[in-house]
Amino acid sequence: MSSHASTVDPKKAELWDTHHHTHDVISTRTLGYFLYLLSDGMLFATLFAAYGVLSYQHSYFGGPTPAEFVKPWYTFAQTIALFLSVLAYGFGMNALKHKNKSGLINGMLAAFVLGVVFLVLDIHDMNHLYSMGITLASSGGMSAFIVLTQVHATHIFFGLIWILVMIAQVMTKGFTEETVGRLLTLRMFWHLQAVIWVFVYIFVYLWGYIS
Amino acid sequence: MLVDLPGGWSPLLGRLAWSQIPYANPILAPLFVAVVIGAIIVLGLITYYGKWTYLWKEWLTTVDHKKLGVMYIIIGLVMLFRGFIDGLMIRTQQVWAVGPHSSGVFGSLHGYLTPFHFGQVYSAHGLIMILLAATPLLVGFMNIIVPIQIGARDMAYPYLNALGLWITAAAAALIMISLFVGDFAHNGWFEYAPIFEMQYSPGVGVDYWIWTLQLVALGTTLGGINILATVIKMRAPGMTWGKLPIFVWASLSANVIALTSFPALQVALGLVAADRYLGAHFFTAGMGGNLMLYTNLFWIWGHPEVYFVILPAFGMMSEIFPTFSEKPLFGYITMVLASMAIAGVSWLVWLHHFFTMGAGPYVNTAFSVATMLVGIPTGVKVFNWAFTMYRGRLTFNAAMLWAIGALFLLLIGGMTGMMLAIPAINYMVHNSVFVVAHFHSMLLVIVYAIFGSVLYWFPKVFGFKLDEFWAKTMFWLFSAGTALVFVPMYMLGFMGMTRRLEYVFNTGWQSYLDVMEFGIVVYTLSVLAFFILLYVSVRDHAKNRVGADAWGTSRSLEWMTHSPVPFYNFAVLPHINERDEVAWRRQHGIDNVRPEHYDDIHMPNNTGVAIILGGLTFVLGFALTWRIWWLCIVSLLAIIVLMIIRSFRGDPGYIVTGAELQRMEEEAYRREAQIADSHHSHPVSGGVVGNAMAYQRNDSSKRL
Ligand code: HEM
Ligand SMILES: [Cu+2]
Numbered sequence: 008m009s010s011h012a013s014t015v016d017p018k019k020a021e022l023w024d025t026h027h028h029t030h031d032v033i034s035t036r037t038l039g040y041f042l043y044l045l046s047d048g049m050l051f052a053t054l055f056a057a058y059g060v061l062s063y064q065h066s067y068f069g070g071p072t073p074a075e076f077v078k079p080w081y082t083f084a085q086t087i088a089l090f091l092s093v094l095a096y097g098f099g100m101n102a103l104k105h106k107n108k109s110g111l112i113n114g115m116l117a118a119f120v121l122g123v124v125f126l127v128l129d130i131h132d133m134n135h136l137y138s139m140g141i142t143l144a145s146s147g148g149m150s151a152f153i154v155l156t157q158v159h160a161t162h163i164f165f166g167l168i169w170i171l172v173m174i175a176q177v178m179t180k181g182f183t184e185e186t187v188g189r190l191l192t193l194r195m196f197w198h199l200q201a202v203i204w205v206f207v208y209i210f211v212y213l214w215g216y217i218s
Numbered sequence: 219m220l221v222d223l224p225g226g227w228s229p230l231l232g233r234l235a236w237s238q239i240p241y242a243n244p245i246l247a248p249l250f251v252a253v254v255i256g257a258i259i260v261l262g263l264i265t266y267y268g269k270w271t272y273l274w275k276e277w278l279t280t281v282d283h284k285k286l287g288v289m290y291i292i293i294g295l296v297m298l299f300r301g302f303i304d305g306l307m308i309r310t311q312q313v314w315a316v317g318p319h320s321s322g323v324f325g326s327l328h329g330y331l332t333p334f335h336f337g338q339v340y341s342a343h344g345l346i347m348i349l350l351a352a353t354p355l356l357v358g359f360m361n362i363i364v365p366i367q368i369g370a371r372d373m374a375y376p377y378l379n380a381l382g383l384w385i386t387a388a389a390a391a392l393i394m395i396s397l398f399v400g401d402f403a404h405n406g407w408f409e410y411a412p413i414f415e416m417q418y419s420p421g422v423g424v425d426y427w428i429w430t431l432q433l434v435a436l437g438t439t440l441g442g443i444n445i446l447a448t449v450i451k452m453r454a455p456g457m458t459w460g461k462l463p464i465f466v467w468a469s470l471s472a473n474v475i476a477l478t479s480f481p482a483l484q485v486a487l488g489l490v491a492a493d494r495y496l497g498a499h500f501f502t503a504g505m506g507g508n509l510m511l512y513t514n515l516f517w518i519w520g521h522p523e524v525y526f527v528i529l530p531a532f533g534m535m536s537e538i539f540p541t542f543s544e545k546p547l548f549g550y551i552t553m554v555l556a557s558m559a560i561a562g563v564s565w566l567v568w569l570h571h572f573f574t575m576g577a578g579p580y581v582n583t584a585f586s587v588a589t590m591l592v593g594i595p596t597g598v599k600v601f602n603w604a605f606t607m608y609r610g611r612l613t614f615n616a617a618m619l620w621a622i623g624a625l626f627l628l629l630i631g632g633m634t635g636m637m638l639a640i641p642a643i644n645y646m647v648h649n650s651v652f653v654v655a656h657f658h659s660m661l662l663v664i665v666y667a668i669f670g671s672v673l674y675w676f677p678k679v680f681g682f683k684l685d686e687f688w689a690k691t692m693f694w695l696f697s698a699g700t701a702l703v704f705v706p707m708y709m710l711g712f713m714g715m716t717r718r719l720e721y722v723f724n725t726g727w728q729s730y731l732d733v734m735e736f737g738i739v740v741y742t743l744s745v746l747a748f749f750i751l752l753y754v755s756v757r758d759h760a761k762n763r764v765g766a767d768a769w770g771t772s773r774s775l776e777w778m779t780h781s782p783v784p785f786y787n788f789a790v791l792p793h794i795n796e797r798d799e800v801a802w803r804r805q806h807g808i809d810n811v812r813p814e815h816y817d818d819i820h821m822p823n824n825t826g827v828a829i830i831l832g833g834l835t836f837v838l839g840f841a842l843t844w845r846i847w848w849l850c851i852v853s854l855l856a857i858i859v860l861m862i863i864r865s866f867r868g869d870p871g872y873i874v875t876g877a878e879l880q881r882m883e884e885e886a887y888r889r890e891a892q893i894a895d896s897h898h899s900h901p902v903s904g905g906v907v908g909n910a911m912a913y914q915r916n917d918s919s920k921r922l
Contacts, residue, residue: 046481049482049494185868
């Protein structure tokens with residue numbers, strides 16, 4: 008193993024890259040973004056762990072628990088809005104395959120509007136909790152509940168800004184290597200947020216409701 | 219305002235007030251004056267010599283991975299120096315404040331530091347050494363070496379690379395400014411719940427700690443993504459995974475750890491911030507908080523982090539040993555597997571940092587066994603290095619000495635780590651200076667590997683070798699310091715001396731502390747030797763110019779291109795045939811074959827956006843620390859807007875024409891021939907310090 012036997016004939020060996028293999032910009036970019044999303048996934052995994060530790064009965068310190076205020080159907084409406092948003096984005100990306108600019112922009116706009124619906128419902132929900140006197144400061148359990156759900160909402164907020172930016176970029180620049188690469192990475196981001204929402208919905212809202 | 223702040227707060231300045239500037243402190247005030255005078259002199263010199271445009275064009279806006287790497291290393295060395303001064307202060311306090319009769323000055327009952335100030339010093343020391351010295355130094359080396367070793371012209375994302383650097387610089391600036399504006403955390407580098415809560419630590423120290431760490435975490439994550447993508451996507455044709463240089467494997471495994479573990483730190487810090495800023499109850503003693511949740515979250519990152527810093531150091535040693543043993547690395551495949559195994563197991567051992575939490579015999583046993591498992595791959599590595607040297611033709615130059623020193627320290631640190639991994643022993647020595655001695659042995663492995671690498675790769679980056687005599691002097695002084703400081707520390711640990719004492723109650727320990735103080739003085743001499751080393755080497759650089767293969771026995775791809783490395787790394791990318799391509803070509807006498815013709819190449823443009831974003835993250839961190847809300851909002855908005863603008867503009871890059879490449883290459887070859895037949899009898903100019911004429915682009919290159 009230590010003496011690595013040579014298998015190439017040095018006289019005939021190819022020494023320089025004469026074929027000019029180039030690096031595919033889009034795939035390099037999506038790979039990097041995928042790596043970033045891995046770290047984003049770890050971020051949520053850690054938050055879920057913290058939530059797990061802080062969702063025992065004693066974590067609520069005798070104060071309000073999710074069972075008292077979670078409305079599963081309300082949150083289900085949020086779920087539907089976010090999923091439809093992802094679907095609309097998918098239709099937009101389908102239009103991209105046919106180089107259909109207006110189709111893409113329509114899909115993105117629909118995704119944006121549905122995302123806004125999700126976020127408005129979330130903000131309304133938080134306001135409702137606040138009006139009942141339930142905040143981060145109520146107990147360790149409520150801190151974990153609110154931080155986990157609102158970190159997710161913050162991701163959605165920045166995703167919405169990004170969607171607007173991409174609509175503007177597609178309108179001004181069309182489909183270049185850069186914009187297409189970004190549309191793909193944004194799609195990965197948007198899908199991941201929807202997947203994480205599934206976990207939030209099941210483990211935080213539904214679980215909290217029944218326990 | 220969301221939580222009740224002790225002390226004042228104003229909308230304009232937040233918690234900032236004149237009283238926060240420690241101008242009456244007998245240590246900080248003179249230091250502040252010295253820093254201001256030093257800064258004025260440096261800025262004045264730059265202005266006097268008219269170097270601002272050079273600095274801006276060649277360094278501050280660069281996206282060249284080598285220059286960014288050099289700047290990472292400069293930040294790391296500066297912070298290493300700062301951390302060293304902290305260490306000197308800690309040792310001096312402990313040797314002074316022994317027993318009830320010891321004197322006290324500067325308002326301190328014993329010694330010269332008050333407990334609060336002493337707490338800040340050791341907290342800053344730990345944080346700086348691990349995250350702002352070791353980490354940037356290693357990231358710097360990975361930045362410089364990885365792309366060249368895999369035959370690439372740059373990182374996968376050059377702009378992101380610059381961003382990572384400037385965010386790290388912002389973190390360093392934030393912790394430095396905490397010296398003079400407000401104070402730093404005083405509860406240890408990893409903090410404890412609930413003492414970091416607002417109630418018990420009402421100052422801004424913990425807030426500085428939060429945002430400094432948060433910025434480092436962000437910068438390191440960005441850097442990690444970049445290196446992973448670079449290795450996966452940018453390898454030269456023919457470089458299959460089995461031919462990857464070992465340092466690249468080490469960097470790869472380290473950055474897998476970084477990418478997956480830093481988010482845990484970011485969450486832990488984010489939750490501390492939620493407690494302190496929003497009144498949440500994650501880690502409070504009452505209201506349903508959980509103290510040990512913090513400790514768990516921190517060490518879930520913390521243990522992988524220690525392997526994140528040691529794996530690249532292992533990689534460096536794996537490059538130095540073969541070169542100066544004139545043999546290929548023994549057990550390449552086992553080395554790769556060992557790195558990956560260490561990266562994997564590093565995730566399963568975090569609880570060994572708090573066996574005393576009392577999780578019960580089953581949990582403690584499981585983590586104890588997992589911890590000991592790390593010893594297997596580590597042992598494999600030690601044997602591989604030993605067998606690499608076995609029957610090799612050894613050259614004991616300074617770089618090799620540092621690598622061998624690292625090997626010995628690894629043995630000591632690893633053995634004591636194994637002892638600590640046994641809960642029954644751990645209950646005895648936990649939080650004693652025995653633990654401190656253990657992890658210093660380990661972290662010194664990194665420092666030794668880094669100094670070895672500085673010597674080893676310096677000629678590649680700058681085109682001339684460092685002075686051997688002073689490098690060896692530094693090594694021996696440093697090693698003497700290591701022995702004098704840490705042998706007594708292990709002994710004191712066994713005798714029961716706990717860590718972080720600002721007052722040592724047992725006068726029987728005085729003689730040990732005296733030896734350690736002497737050791738730190740010897741360390742100080744080695745720091746001086748390092749400065750002399752730099753001075754002498756730069757003075758004599760023309761005598762020490764080197765060609766592409768600086769050592770004559772090197773093996774991996776970085777030694778194929780010129781020294782100093784041109785900005786395009788390789789005029790024509792090499793095609794890789796063997797694992798140790800350079801050694802293979804040399805062996806078969808084809809190392810002088812040049813490419814037949816040169817084609818146009820595409821390079822990224824410089825950008826000022828990265829440094830501006832770095833500056834803005836600094837402002838954001840400062841504003842968050844002092845709760846200047848308007849400034850938080852303004853800087854955050856500025857960051858977002860700038861990022862959007864940058865994404866609209868993009869970077870088309872520019873073309874270097876084949877003709878121009880040929881001109882630069884011929885110039886470089888001409889220099890190399892001169893160096894080769896001068897036999898050091900008459901000096902050859904060039905290199906970075908002389909003038910890097912060879913790679914001057916003239917403006918005929920096409921801008922896109
Ligand atoms: C052979 C592998 C290793 C083993 C078995 C091991 C074991 C341990 C154990 C059990 C502790 C906890 C001691 C206590 O607080 O009671 C510890 C602490 C520590 N180790 Fe290691 N370790 C190993 C390698 C490393 C490496 C490679 C590094 C860094 C490069 C490192 C850095 C540290 C640090 C920084 C601490 C203490 C942090 C603190 O309390 O401030 N260790 N080690
Ligand atoms: Cu550990």
